[in-house]
Amino acid sequence: MPFVFIVIVNWNGKVDLLECLASLKSSDYPKDRYSIVVVDNGSSDGSQAAIAREHPDATLLKNTKNIGYVMAANQGIVYALDSGADYVWVLNNDVSVNKDTLSRLVAIGEKDGKVGVIAPVIYSFQEPPRIENAGYKINFWTGQLKKLKIGRDIFADPADRSADVDSILGCADLIRALVFKKIGYLREAYELYFEETDFNVRARKAGYRVVVVKDACVKHRNASTMNRLIFRRAYLLLRNLFIFEVLNAERRHLFVFIPYYFFIHIPWFLLRGCVYGIQVKLKCRFK
Incomplete structure (x- = not known):
């Protein structure tokens, strides 16, 4: 069985992190074939003490300050690769996994050496759970990422177990170790957001498949x-x-994207920010 290192970045997310780690304990993947690495970005909420107390088997890499998500993730990835990982599972600290999630992801990776990045279907915590993400189609002309719909864009055939996509959300990516060795790590210029999309595009350009497992x-x-x-x-x-x-x-693509960015994306984000600010003020006033 391939050895998997599970890398989780945490910053003041103790409650979510402990729930994530608890869900990993129930995994049916062989216990001697995976290891958990938590990279803590200088949390002040007692996260480090809680990890040491409740999950002593996890490796804890401590940063004295918040160095950003991407840099911390790379820190964990480097540790995993240096320790002999076959795959690195990069998990957000606010994720809860199913018992068989890791086993199903690894099984798809082992079927085809060209599968480089593997993601599960992402569900919300709402009841009943709804599908939050099953991959993206990238439009380089506008810079928009279209969420793919199960049954329409992917998995139209009920027999399909996995589907190739342009990119995935990035909260639970299983990545073949060889991909890092071929294309490098997450680009630290991003700090947070779009680092996984960038990595997926680079992986596909290098000949690897990016897939979602139904x-x-x-x-x-x-x-x-x-x-x-x-x-x-x-x-x-x-x-x-x-x-x-x-x-x-x-x-x-840039000849179209740049005007679109300045005349559509920026005004849209400014509008959303103003609406959010008004909502916050109204909530404070009428509390």
């Missing part, structure tokens, strides 16, 4: 940490979209 599932709380920093999140999304296009799109 019967592998996780639940995702959807940016629990960044929901507390809504304006920072909007800034990073807008900035990183531009970086992504410049680094990955063809020149012909």
